[in-house]
Amino acid sequence: MKRRDFIMSTGTVLAATPFMNFGAGVKPGKRLMVLGFDGMDPAIANRLMQKGELPNLQRLMSRGGFTMMQTSIPAQSPVAWASFAIGSDPGATGVYDFLARDPQTYMPEFSQAQAIPASSVVKLGKYRIPLKSSRVELGRQGKPFWNTLEEHGVEATLFKLPGNYPPSPTRQRTISGMGTPDVKGTYGIYTLYTTDESEAEKDISPNLLYYAYINEKNMLEDGWIEGPENDLVVNAGPVRVPFQAYLDYRHKTARIDVQGKTLLVSEGEYSDWVEVDFPLIEGVSSVTGMVKFYVMELGKRFRLYISPVHISPLHPAAEICTPDNYSRKLAREVGLFHMINLPADTKALQQKTFSIENFIVQSQSVFDESRRLFLYELDRFSTRSGGLLFFYFSSLDQGQHMYWALTDPQHPFYQPEAASRYGYVLEDLYRQHDRVLGEALKKVPPDTGIIVMSDHGFGTFRREVNINNWLHDEGYLKLSTPDWFPGQSFLEYGNWAESRAYALGLNGLYLNMKGREAEGIVTPAQRRQLLQELKIKLEGLRDPLNGEQMISNAYITEDVFSPTYLDRAPDIILGFRRGYRTVDNGAMGGFSERIVDNHMDWWSGDHCIDPQAVPASFVSNFSINRKVPDIRDMAPTILAYFGINPPPAMTGKPLV
Numbered sequence: 023m024k025r026r027d028f029i030m031s032t033g034t035v036l037a038a039t040p041f042m043n044f045g046a047g048v049k050p051g052k053r054l055m056v057l058g059f060d061g062m063d064p065a066i067a068n069r070l071m072q073k074g075e076l077p078n079l080q081r082l083m084s085r086g087g088f089t090m091m092q093t094s095i096p097a098q099s100p101v102a103w104a105s106f107a108i109g110s111d112p113g114a115t116g117v118y119d120f121l122a123r124d125p126q127t128y129m130p131e132f133s134q135a136q137a138i139p140a141s142s143v144v145k146l147g148k149y150r151i152p153l154k155s156s157r158v159e160l161g162r163q164g165k166p167f168w169n170t171l172e173e174h175g176v177e178a179t180l181f182k183l184p185g186n187y188p189p190s191p192t193r194q195r196t197i198s199g200m201g202t203p204d205v206k207g208t209y210g211i212y213t214l215y216t217t218d219e220s221e222a223e224k225d226i227s228p229n230l231l232y233y234a235y236i237n238e239k240n241m242l243e244d245g246w247i248e249g250p251e252n253d254l255v256v257n258a259g260p261v262r263v264p265f266q267a268y269l270d271y272r273h274k275t276a277r278i279d280v281q282g283k284t285l286l287v288s289e290g291e292y293s294d295w296v297e298v299d300f301p302l303i304e305g306v307s308s309v310t311g312m313v314k315f316y317v318m319e320l321g322k323r324f325r326l327y328i329s330p331v332h333i334s335p336l337h338p339a340a341e342i343c344t345p346d347n348y349s350r351k352l353a354r355e356v357g358l359f360h361m362i363n364l365p366a367d368t369k370a371l372q373q374k375t376f377s378i379e380n381f382i383v384q385s386q387s388v389f390d391e392s393r394r395l396f397l398y399e400l401d402r403f404s405t406r407s408g409g410l411l412f413f414y415f416s417s418l419d420q421g422q423h424m425y426w427a428l429t430d431p432q433h434p435f436y437q438p439e440a441a442s443r444y445g446y447v448l449e450d451l452y453r454q455h456d457r458v459l460g461e462a463l464k465k466v467p468p469d470t471g472i473i474v475m476s477d478h479g480f481g482t483f484r485r486e487v488n489i490n491n492w493l494h495d496e497g498y499l500k501l502s503t504p505d506w507f508p509g510q511s512f513l514e515y516g517n518w519a520e521s522r523a524y525a526l527g528l529n530g531l532y533l534n535m536k537g538r539e540a541e542g543i544v545t546p547a548q549r550r551q552l553l554q555e556l557k558i559k560l561e562g563l564r565d566p567l568n569g570e571q572m573i574s575n576a577y578i579t580e581d582v583f584s585p586t587y588l589d590r591a592p593d594i595i596l597g598f599r600r601g602y603r604t605v606d607n608g609a610m611g612g613f614s615e616r617i618v619d620n621h622m623d624w625w626s627g628d629h630c631i632d633p634q635a636v637p638a639s640f641v642s643n644f645s646i647n648r649k650v651p652d653i654r655d656m657a658p659t660i661l662a663y664f665g666i667n668p669p670p671a672m673t674g675k676p677l678v
Contacts, residue, residue: 047085047086047642047643047644047645048086048469048643048644049644050471050662050663050664050665050678051469051471051663052408052409053403053406053408053409053466053469053470053471054409054411054471054472054660054663054664055403055410055411055412055413055462055470055473056411056412056413056472056474056656056660057415057458057459057462057472057473057474057475058103058412058413058414058415058475058476058477059415059418059455059474059475059476060184060414060415060418060419060476061422061476061477061479061480061629062418062455062474062475062476062479062638062639063422063479063636064088064089064090064091064476064479064638064639065479066479066480067079067639067641070449070453071083071088075449075452075456076452076456077456077460078456078459078460079456079459079474079641082459082472082474082641082642082643083642083643085644086642086643086646087641087642087645087646088639089649089650089651090637090638090639090640091475091476091638091639091640091650091652091653092633092638092650092652092653093477093478093633093636093638093653094111094112094478094654095111095112095582095583095595095597095633096118096528096529096595096596096630096633097478097479097629097630097632097636098119098629098630099185099200099419099477100119100133100184100185101115101118101119102478102638103184104116104162104164104185105653105654105674106656106657107162107164107166107167107168107183107185107186107657108162108163108164108165108166108167108657108671108672109167109654109655109656109657109668109671109672109673109674110584110654110673110674111583111584111654111673112583112587112591113579113583113584113585113586113587113588114163114584114586114587114671114673115162115163115587116161116163116164116586116587116590117133117134117161117162117163117185118133118527118530118579118590118592118595119527119528119529119530119592120133120134120528121133121526121527121528121530121609121610122527123526123527123530123532125535125538125539125542126539127540128512128513128516128524128526128539128540129513130513130527130610130611132161132201132209133161134160134162134185134187134200134201135158135159135161135187135188135201135203136161137157137158138157138158138159158187158340158341160186160187160188160189163586163587164671165669165671166186166190166657167657167658167660167661168192168196169190170661170666170668170669171194171660171661171664171666172192172194174664174666176408176410176664176666177194177406177408178194178195178410178411178412179194179195179196179399179402179403179409179412180194180195180196180197180412181199181395181399181411181412181413181414182198182199182200182413182414182416183196183198183412183414184199184201184477185200185201186198186199186201187199187200187201187203188340188342189342189343189344191344192344193344193345194344195343195344195348196344196348197342197348197352198342199363199414200363200364200416202333202342202361202363203333203340203362203363204311204330204331204332204362205300205309205311205332205333205339206248206249206250206251206260206331207250207251208228208330209363210330210364210367210369211228211229211230211330211331212229212230212327212328212330213231213247213248213327213328214226214229214230214325214327214328214375215233215234215324215325215326215328216232216323216325216326217233217236217323217324217325219233221325222234224373226373226375229370229373230248234325234326236324239268240269240270240271241266241267241268241269242268242269242324242326244264245264245265245267246262246264247262247263247264247265247280247298247313247328248260248261248262248331249261249262249263249298249300249309249311250300250309250331252302253302254303254307255303261300261301261302263280263281263298263300265278265279265281266278266279266280267279267326269324271320271321273288274288274289274321275287275288275289275317275320276315276320276326278315280296280298281298281299285315287315287316287317289317289318289320289321290317290383291317292315292316292383292384292387293314293315294357295312295313295332295357295359296312296313296314297310297311297312297334297336297337297358298312300331309339310334310336310337310338311331311332311333311334311339312331312332312333312334312358313328313329313330313332314328314329315327315328315329316329316380318376318380327370327375329367330367332360333361333362334353334358334361335349335350335352335353335358336349336350336353336354336358337350338350338361342361349361352395352398355398356395356398357394359391359395364416364419364420365388365416366381366384366385366388366417366420366421367384368381368420368423368424368624368625370384371424371624372623372624378424378440378444378624379444381624382444382447385417385421385424388416388417388420389415389451389454392415392416393458396413396458396462399413400461400462400465400466401465403466404465404466404467410664417451417455418476421447422448422480422627423625423626424624424626424627425444425447425448425626425627426480426483426626426627427441427624427626428441428444428447428448429441429445429448429449430484430626432482432484433626434484434620435621435622435623435624435626459474471642471643471644471663472643473642473656474639474640475638475639476638477638477653478633478636478637478638479635479636479639480628480629480636481600481601481628481631482600482601482626482627483602483603483625483626484601484602484621484626485565485567485572485601485602485603485618485619485620485621486602486603486605486606486618486620486621487572487598487602487603487604487617487618488604488605488608488613488614488616488617488618489525489531489596489604489608490512490524490525490608490611490612491608491613491616491617492563492617493523493524493525494506494613495617496559498523498556499521499522499523499524500516500517500520500521501515501516501517502515502516506613507613508612508613508614508615509612509613510612510613511607511610511611511612511613512524512611512613513610513611518534518539518542518543519541520543521534521543522534522543522544522552523544523556523593524611525596525608526592526609526611527604527609528604528609528630529592529595529596529597529598529604529630530595531576531592531594531595531596532593533549533552533553533593535549535593538589549593553578553593553594554578556576556594557576557578560573560576560594560596561573561574561575561576565602567618570599570601571599572598572599572602572618573599573602574597574598574599574632574634575597575632576594576595576597577596577597578593579591579592579593580593584673597631597632597633598630598631598632599632600631600632602631603621603628603630604630605619605621637650644678645678646677646678647676647677647678651677652674652675653674654672654673654674655674655675655676656674657674658672658674659676659678661676662676662677662678
């Protein structure tokens with residue numbers, strides 16, 4: 023979509039909100055700070071500014087300006103932040119969704135990074151010794167802007183920029199964030215011990231649930247922390263480290279002992295981080311991780327939550343930073359900190375392991391930790407003679423995902439009692455982020471350029487849609503069984519000899535192309551007509567509940583993206599109308615009971631919809647040269663701010 027079309031499509035929003043100011047502000051120079059507030063919605067931010075509740079954002083925009091910014095297609099965080107880093111669209115970054123797919127197997131893969139197993143292994147008795155180590159490759163393609171800064175002698179720190187795991191090679195200071203796995207290689211598997219027998223029988227896989235047997239000495243027996251798979255020993259399974267928990271019911275406190283370390287944790291509180299060594303071959307090889315313990319209940323029931331086992335920044339078991347001593351130095355000076363994809367455990371709330379109160383406590387602890395790390399980096403940045411500081415905050419994004427129904431009486435999951443008690447938390451997140459900006463404004467020299475930006479906005483998620491159901495009903499997707507059932511997946515039962523299209527990921531639809539997919543049947547001559555046919559039908563889909571259009575734009579990717587990595591792209595990207603989104607199991611190839619249904623889940627806000635409906639936010643203390651920028655403009659703008667001409671591969675344009 024061209025920038026002019028985006029401006030026209032959002033004109034009513036622009037007219038309704040007095041965003042732009044664009045005063046003189048600071049002039050481009052030698053020092054620039056960029057705060058990435060993931061998910062900051064321009065309409066919510068503007069409303070709160072008009073009420074005087076975000077005074078520091080108002081102060082910033084009074085010197086420069088505030089406007090909405092066109093996000094990526096689709097409006098997903100890894101896609102948008104990749105465009106931010108490279109200064110171009112997904113066709114140049116190769117990132118189109120949280121999930122990609124292997125066309126030879128049709129199986130989903132994580133788009134942000136791919137694990138490459140060891141090429142050869144020698145077996146010595148029960149041991150498996152790799153001759154060449156396994157590795158992880160970054161999914162994002164293209165040259166990031168900080169490499170260009172490095173070539174021109176401009177120092178940069180990029181703290182937890184999403185989609186940069188493992189960090190791309192550079193001498194700049196970078197540390198990975200979204201996309202970083204736990205030590206098990208997943209995006210977060212937690213553990214729960216509970217004395218509630220009915221709860222202990224639940225299935226919360228892949229997360230781990232155990233019955234907590236408390237003996238006569240008030241000690242939890244057989245407590246384990248599960249670590250990585252032991253690939254060095256034949257049929258060894260995951261490495262498990264024992265711990266002991268001694269319960270003091272009178273004082274509502276648990277003493278937890280693990281590998282010679284003792285923690286005292288009160289009911290309703292988190293422990294500090296504790297490092298845990300997982301031995302692979304005793305005395306020869308081990309993996310270090312770290313966990314937090316959360317004593318959720320210590321009364322009629324005992325419930326102990328153990329966080330996913332994070333990579334330790336003090337003793338990293340994988341590449342998480344550049345240079346390789348950055349995370350160690352930071353952990354020694356500031357303390358251990360979250361090192362995982364997205365740190366707030368939304369799954370624990372969705373699976374009812376957490377109450378909404380539990381999630382708020384954890385979410386607040388994540389934000390407080392981010393603020394503490396930011397203040398450390400801010401102090402360092404403020405004393406330098408110049409350079410760039412990019413710092414990322416995840417809490418607005420994760421909070422809005424989980425808190426939206428507390429503010430939306432029309433949401434099918436709306437709970438009046440919970441809303442009356444906790445409805446304030448969503449907007450309070452905006453106020454807390456504004457206070458972080460206020461601390462920065464007090465600290466940085468007055469000639470510092472400042473950008474506050476998001477990758478996308480937010481909206482309600484009331485109705486869930488399964489496009490694979492629709493494709494099956496319309497005859498585009500065939501199964502090898504005569505009847506399908508909810509939970510069934512085309513990954514197991516697809517009849518590819520008769521299937522022309524399938525949906526995978528949150529926004530992607532693929533043709534079963536001959537010569538590309540392993541069992542493709544759609545010929546190049548049939549391709550364009552089929553794409554146009556699907557586009558018309560998809561944009562004509564109506565919700566039987568209310569007659570509303572469910573997909574406002576079905577984007578044919580070859581019409582909107584650069585061609586470099588177009589072979590990785592879905593053939594159509596689904597731009598859902600506000601209020602609708604892909605159902606979770608549909609993203610993994612599954613079928614649902616019906617095409618569209620009420621979404622009954624705490625995950626009640628979302629942005630994986632038509633990017634026109636969820637523009638990002640842009641605030642700066644310097645003037646820019648257009649009313650509605652594009653997230654692709656950020657990389658060339660950062661370079662231009664330092665007087666560097668953007669390379670030709672960047673399709674975005676400088677704003678200064």
